[in-house]
Amino acid sequence: MSFRNRWRKILSSLMLSLTGVCAVVAVSILFLILGLLVYNGWRSVDWNFFTQLPKSPGETGGGMANAIVGSCEIVVLATLIGLPVGFMAGVYLAEFGGKTFAFLVRYTADLLNGVPSIVIGIFAWSVLVVRMHTYSALAGGFALAMILIPITARSTEQFMTSVPQTLREGALALGASKWKTIATVVVPAAHRGIATGMILGVARIAGETAPLLFTSLNNQYWNTSLTQPTASLPYMIYTRAMSPYDDWHRQAWAAGMVLLLLVLFANVAARLILSRGIAVQK
Amino acid sequence: MPTSAALRAPRSGPGQTWLRRLTNGDEVARLITLAFAATILLLTGWLIYQLWSTSAVPRHKFGFGFLTSSQWNPVEGQFGALPFIYGTVITSILSLLIAVPLGVGAAIFLSELAPPGTSSAFTFFIELLAAVPSVIYGVLAVFTLVPLMRDYVEPFLKKTLGFTALFSGPIFGFGYLTAAVILAIMTLPFIISISREALLEVPTEQREAALALGATRWESTWQAVVPYARLGIFGSVFLGLARALGETMAVTMVIGNDPSLHASLFSPGYTIAAVIANEFTEATGELYPQALVALGLVLFLLTIVINALARLLIIATTRRGSAHP
Numbered sequence: 001m002s003f004r005n006r007w008r009k010i011l012s013s014l015m016l017s018l019t020g021v022c023a024v025v026a027v028s029i030l031f032l033i034l035g036l037l038v039y040n041g042w043r044s045v046d047w048n049f050f051t052q053l054p055k056s057p058g059e060t061g062g063g064m065a066n067a068i069v070g071s072c073e074i075v076v077l078a079t080l081i082g083l084p085v086g087f088m089a090g091v092y093l094a095e096f097g098g099k100t101f102a103f104l105v106r107y108t109a110d111l112l113n114g115v116p117s118i119v120i121g122i123f124a125w126s127v128l129v130v131r132m133h134t135y136s137a138l139a140g141g142f143a144l145a146m147i148l149i150p151i152t153a154r155s156t157e158q159f160m161t162s163v164p165q166t167l168r169e170g171a172l173a174l175g176a177s178k179w180k181t182i183a184t185v186v187v188p189a190a191h192r193g194i195a196t197g198m199i200l201g202v203a204r205i206a207g208e209t210a211p212l213l214f215t216s217l218n219n220q221y222w223n224t225s226l227t228q229p230t231a232s233l234p235y236m237i238y239t240r241a242m243s244p245y246d247d248w249h250r251q252a253w254a255a256g257m258v259l260l261l262l263v264l265f266a267n268v269a270a271r272l273i274l275s276r277g278i279a280v281q282k
Numbered sequence: 283m284p285t286s287a288a289l290r291a292p293r294s295g296p297g298q299t300w301l302r303r304l305t306n307g308d309e310v311a312r313l314i315t316l317a318f319a320a321t322i323l324l325l326t327g328w329l330i331y332q333l334w335s336t337s338a339v340p341r342h343k344f345g346f347g348f349l350t351s352s353q354w355n356p357v358e359g360q361f362g363a364l365p366f367i368y369g370t371v372i373t374s375i376l377s378l379l380i381a382v383p384l385g386v387g388a389a390i391f392l393s394e395l396a397p398p399g400t401s402s403a404f405t406f407f408i409e410l411l412a413a414v415p416s417v418i419y420g421v422l423a424v425f426t427l428v429p430l431m432r433d434y435v436e437p438f439l440k441k442t443l444g445f446t447a448l449f450s451g452p453i454f455g456f457g458y459l460t461a462a463v464i465l466a467i468m469t470l471p472f473i474i475s476i477s478r479e480a481l482l483e484v485p486t487e488q489r490e491a492a493l494a495l496g497a498t499r500w501e502s503t504w505q506a507v508v509p510y511a512r513l514g515i516f517g518s519v520f521l522g523l524a525r526a527l528g529e530t531m532a533v534t535m536v537i538g539n540d541p542s543l544h545a546s547l548f549s550p551g552y553t554i555a556a557v558i559a560n561e562f563t564e565a566t567g568e569l570y571p572q573a574l575v576a577l578g579l580v581l582f583l584l585t586i587v588i589n590a591l592a593r594l595l596i597i598a599t600t601r602r603g604s605a606h607p
Binding site for chain 1: 306307308310311312314315316317318319320321322323325326328329332333336383384385387388390391392394395396404406407408409410411413414415416417418419420421422424425426467470471474498499500501503504521524525527528529530531535555558559562563574575578581582585586589590592593
């Protein structure tokens with residue numbers, strides 16, 4: 001074998017093993033993140049974290065009970081607005097969409113999905129905060145809903161179009177109208193996929209911080225109404241991590257671990273749901 | 283009474299069929315879902331209108347000078363976007379320099395080499411990586427990456443490459459380079475998963491033909507498979523770029539918050555998203571918040587153009603192989 005050919009073989013195996021190294025590096029980053037958060041978070045999390053209000057700056061102890069509840073409020077609000085709108089838009093795209101208008105909606109949804117979340121925050125601020133003269137959970141929920149709508153629409157569309165055409169034809173042949181076909185055949189057949197998309201979308205918005213910075217802001221105390229500034233877990237993590245206090249850093253790790261585990265749990269659960277339902281979307 | 287309606291069917295015309303479809307429910311369902319689909323268009327239009335109208339004051343006051351001025355002094359009412367645009371672009375480009383080779387390499391491994399089981403397990407983990415919230419990357423960056431960069435990476439770079447302006451000057455740990463590293467980690471999953479899909483679209487014949495001509499496995503991959511999937515790979519890079527440009531929390535936490543221009547990558551800087559995140563709630567008066575909204579508009583336009591390009595490239599590859607004209 002000539003030198004050149006031997007060199008080509010060596011180069012081939014060298015480059016191919018390098019691609020393997022790249023993949024291993026990418027995956028190990030995930031485990032590094034998970035490991036660091038669980039290691040630092042586990043030492044920091046305690047019962048008070050879930051049950052007490054935050055202490056004043058510099059004081060030790062306290063928890064993030066109000067932020068946990070606040071986060072839930074904001075996410076539930078966003079879900080109540082975002083999921084129905086996104087779902088219905090997805091049904092339109094998959095079942096009724098013509099050529100031009102559906103393409104336009106699809107493309108716009110993708111663009112909206114790519115708009116930086118901080119810009120969505122500015123929009124919610126200018127639409128709600130400026131008019132209501134106060135930061136509020138409502139504005140935060142609206143901002144997160146803006147992020148959720150295009151995600152839900154596109155994933156719903158994707159899973160509904162993967163339902164076999166023969167199922168639709170069967171229902172129509174039995175005399176069902178189109179909307180009845182959709183409601184009783186197509187949506188049930190795609191329900192696992194649609195649910196997966198929705199869970200992934202909600203998990204994504206639950207961790208969003210940037211849109212909340214100047215919409216729901218923060219709160220040291222329990223708040224009683226949706227039109228008041230409201231604490232949220234991601235915002236707390238941000239302020240705690242950027243503070244100069246060691247005890248607040250400890251809380252940032254604890255809150256980070258809780259948030260990460262919740263988000264990863266939702267992601268794994270969503271994919272498990274999907275993998276069981278894979279048979280219907282061939 | 284569906285049967286009697288069917289018996290009276292002959293009286294038809296366009297209006298009649300529309301009315302029948304309406305009573306049937308199909309037209310109602312179509313109109314309702316259409317309204318929701320239109321909501322997406324309306325919301326996007328409203329978003330653009332709000333950004334445009336809420337940034338009117340600085341636009342009239344500074345004009346295009348807003349983009350080229352490097353003065354950012356809220357106290358004296360001086361607002362120039364250049365340091366932020368520079369910081370945004372430089373951190374994003376740097377992050378791509380790290381993420382693209384790593385991401386495309388990993389995508390090649392996952393699509394060409396790895397056995398299906400390994401490939402799908404790795405892809406699963408990489409998709410989880412994409413789901414990690416940005417603020418968590420920020421926490422990790424502040425507490426682990428910044429000390430690491432300050433104590434090891436940046437001194438090493440200064441010792442070896444310190445003769446260039448890029449790698450000289452004092453070391454803080456917070457700054458362009460650290461932001462770029464965290465951005466690279468955050469864009470990596472997008473580049474990997476979309477490049478991988480583009481590579482999987484390449485027909486097997488393409489590989490076999492190259493191998494039959496005597497190419498090694500790597501030559502076949504690099505000269506026959508990767509060029510075939512190039513549009514999709516470019517698409518993934520642009521998508522990663524758009525993510526990096528608009529990324530807020532993690533960057534805000536490590537960029538160092540210095541609104542001036544620096545040649546050194548070690549020095550603290552600022553990005554558009556970071557300055558909005560930091561200063562928006564403190565901005566008083568009329569001009570100051572509107573100047574920040576104007577920055578938001580710049581960021582929006584920047585990401586929308588790059589996203590539109592990325593989507594077109596991805597649509598082009600998934601519809602047909604990019605080797606065909």
